Amino acid sequence: xxxxxxxxxxxxAFPSAxxxxxxxxxxxxxxxxxxxxxxxxxxxxxxxxxxxxxxSFVPTRESTKLHMWIPEIEGASLDAGFGNMCAYYxxxxxxxxxxxxxxxxxxxxxTFRDISKKYNIPEEKILNYLNPFVRFNGxxxxxxxxxxxxxxxxxxxxxxxxxxxxxxxxxxxxSVLAGFRxxxxxxxxxxxxxxxxxxSIMIMLPLYLIINKYLNLYDNYLAILMLNxxxxxxxTMVFTSYIATIPSALRESVDIDxxxxxxxxxxxxxxxxxxxxxxxxxxxxxTFWNDFLNGILFLSPEKYTLVAFVNSLQGYxxxxxxxxxxxxxxxxxxxxxxxxxxxxxxxxSALSGAVKG
Amino acid sequence: xxxxxxxxxxxxxxxxxxGLTILPFIIAIPLIFQNRLDFMDTxxxxxxxxxxxxxxxxxxxxPFLKAIKRTVVFxxxxxxxxxxxxxxxxxxxxxLTAKFKKTFFTVIYLPYIISGLGIGMxxxxxxxxxxxxxxxxxxxxGILDKPIDVKDPNIVVWALPTIVGWRYAxxxxxxxxxxxxxxxxxxxxxxxxxxASYLKRLRYIYFPQMMSSIVMATxxxxxxxxxxxxxxxxxGALMVPDLEYFAILLYHVGLSGGWGSKIGTLSQxxxxxxxxxxxxxxxxxxxxRWQKKLQY
Numbered sequence: 256x257x258x259x260x261x262x263x264x265x266x267x268a269f270p271s272a273x274x275x276x277x278x279x280x281x282x283x284x285x286x287x288x289x290x291x292x293x294x295x296x297x298x299x300x301x302x303x304x305x306x307x308x309x310x311s312f313v314p315t316r317e318s319t320k321l322h323m324w325i326p327e328i329e330g331a332s333l334d335a336g337f338g339n340m341c342a343y344y345x346x347x348x349x350x351x352x353x354x355x356x357x358x359x360x361x362x363x364x365x366t367f368r369d370i371s372k373k374y375n376i377p378e379e380k381i382l383n384y385l386n387p388f389v390r391f392n393g394x395x396x397x398x399x400x401x402x403x404x405x406x407x408x409x410x411x412x413x414x415x416x417x418x419x420x421x422x423x424x425x426x427x428x429x430s431v432l433a434g435f436r437x438x439x440x441x442x443x444x445x446x447x448x449x450x451x452x453x454x455s456i457m458i459m460l461p462l463y464l465i466i467n468k469y470l471n472l473y474d475n476y477l478a479i480l481m482l483n484x485x486x487x488x489x490x491t492m493v494f495t496s497y498i499a500t501i502p503s504a505l506r507e508s509v510d511i512d513x514x515x516x517x518x519x520x521x522x523x524x525x526x527x528x529x530x531x532x533x534x535x536x537x538x539x540x541x542t543f544w545n546d547f548l549n550g551i552l553f554l555s556p557e558k559y560t561l562v563a564f565v566n567s568l569q570g571y572x573x574x575x576x577x578x579x580x581x582x583x584x585x586x587x588x589x590x591x592x593x594x595x596x597x598x599x600x601x602x603x604s605a606l607s608g609a610v611k612g
Numbered sequence: 613x614x615x616x617x618x619x620x621x622x623x624x625x626x627x628x629x630x631g632l633t634i635l636p637f638i639i640a641i642p643l644i645f646q647n648r649l650d651f652m653d654t655x656x657x658x659x660x661x662x663x664x665x666x667x668x669x670x671x672x673x674x675p676f677l678k679a680i681k682r683t684v685v686f687x688x689x690x691x692x693x694x695x696x697x698x699x700x701x702x703x704x705x706x707x708l709t710a711k712f713k714k715t716f717f718t719v720i721y722l723p724y725i726i727s728g729l730g731i732g733m734x735x736x737x738x739x740x741x742x743x744x745x746x747x748x749x750x751x752x753x754g755i756l757d758k759p760i761d762v763k764d765p766n767i768v769v770w771a772l773p774t775i776v777g778w779r780y781a782x783x784x785x786x787x788x789x790x791x792x793x794x795x796x797x798x799x800x801x802x803x804x805x806x807x808a809s810y811l812k813r814l815r816y817i818y819f820p821q822m823m824s825s826i827v828m829a830t831x832x833x834x835x836x837x838x839x840x841x842x843x844x845x846x847x848g849a850l851m852v853p854d855l856e857y858f859a860i861l862l863y864h865v866g867l868s869g870g871w872g873s874k875i876g877t878l879s880q881x882x883x884x885x886x887x888x889x890x891x892x893x894x895x896x897x898x899x900x901r902w903q904k905k906l907q908y
Contacts, residue, residue: 289704290712296701297719300778303734304722306745310737321748424625431621443622450633452831452896454839456859457889460866460882461636461643464651485628516617545727547842552867562727566845569733576743583733587726594725598718605721605786606793608825 304587311393311581315343318576331385333378337370338363344388345396345575354384393581396572402557403582406564411589413476413560414543417483421539422532424484429494429531430524433501444491451488455548466553478553479560483543490535497531498524537597537604544590561586640882648879663883671875672865676884679861686773686857687837693777694829698784703818705785706792721782728779732846735762735775762847765854776843780836784829791825792818827903831896838892858888 312325340346357374371378388395397403432440472478509519550563559567565586572578594601647659667676701720738746739762747759762771795817803813841859849855866881
């Protein structure tokens, strides 16, 4: 989005106009005002994300105070009760006992000093374990949560697989439909376009029946993958319109060389589809990463994808806001980083008007 | 032979598409006329149009009409955010020639990249009555004298479209901007030379160029507003009766989870979704046809 997209009208080119100078100054003022308004909007837009980051470090008991920066938190105290630590900081008792080599029942009433004496564990060791737990409680609770790793890995792999398989399928679709060589191609194309106006909530219940009962794919990531790569209005429009611009001479040259359709597809179309592929990735990656409904409908809580996992935190850690916000913050970081790194691509895809067809 | 190869290339995706997007409609049709209790039910009988009738009888009628009312109000307010956020942002960005233009765009588009669930959770984080960060900030700055309680149903009516509109602001802005950017520079220069004021240009150049984008945004808003779900779940809608918008009601009735007792059958849920969404789909389809005409 450089200035070349919209060269500014050359006001200086009309010196004969009587108020050219006056108008120029007015225009400059207007530009500054416009810049200022947009700047304020951007600050307001960033603020929630900034607060989220800060809140992931603010202990829940301090959440009624305004924090504009990460607060300094004192480390753990050995006089804290074991039970309290589990209740308020979501310390996992089993994990703690395992780390400390305790295979006995530990009464919640014990303080950590008692535990240290009783099991002959050096105080240092306990403090070393507890300190990050208290200082960065939210992040630590999430990182120590086993389902978190599972859901992160599953989401990353599903997103990558969906992008490549979905693109391959959509390119195959586009390569047939481009140019609408036959009447029935138009029918197939239009049937894909219908997807745009079908609310996913509407087909949720019948889909539940198809996937969980007929296909028996409950709790199987294949179901999510299939839903991601099934194609729709956007992918079909993007690839079909681009492939239609590939010169037909290329196709004829393949024919002359005695190549068949598969040669044409793998040697010519696939390598030439980088541009629509980039658009496809920019448009679909947030939907794959952020998919929530499919996760809660077709997966069990142990196998949740990331966003569904973040939602389940509201139940697990209902009284630990810090853990909930940390989970949300962690789930946003990969997609936001990706967005920042490839912002040119995202901006270009958003402006391509692809969604308008 | 050629047709066969065509089919071979189309098949992998088209089978999935038909099976997972079109087939749900077909298998839903018999369910509408049955008394299927849930997904496990084996004792299924044909009940004719009873499911339609029962939507307007207790115990479903009350939550049903309430949910519809909430959702329609949301649709209206959410639609106005298209014009309150999207169009002004697009017009401002169009006039801006500074070098921060790309940065601004990136920031405005950012909320669209994150999950709807995250948006709902952010809203709670910012405006919870006692611990909301934005509440605390505004109180400290003296802008508010008492905190905004986002759990109050009267506040949700406004807060939800405000934050959903904020989420889609970048998307709508890009939609409108792509319309504006297709205006030939000569056209604008000519109008400036002729002394057309900004309002005149707005009326005769910018709006006609954005028209097809506006219709498109209308379609997305129509379908999206009636399907608003993730944002609400992020605000705890599956546990709180006051947040039962249409999609949440459908989830409750169809899947029986959530707060309270089950008030309807699976068949009634599917009937409900068809009764509400089919007219919307027809409307959206009509709008889409109109948009295609506008574009050429």
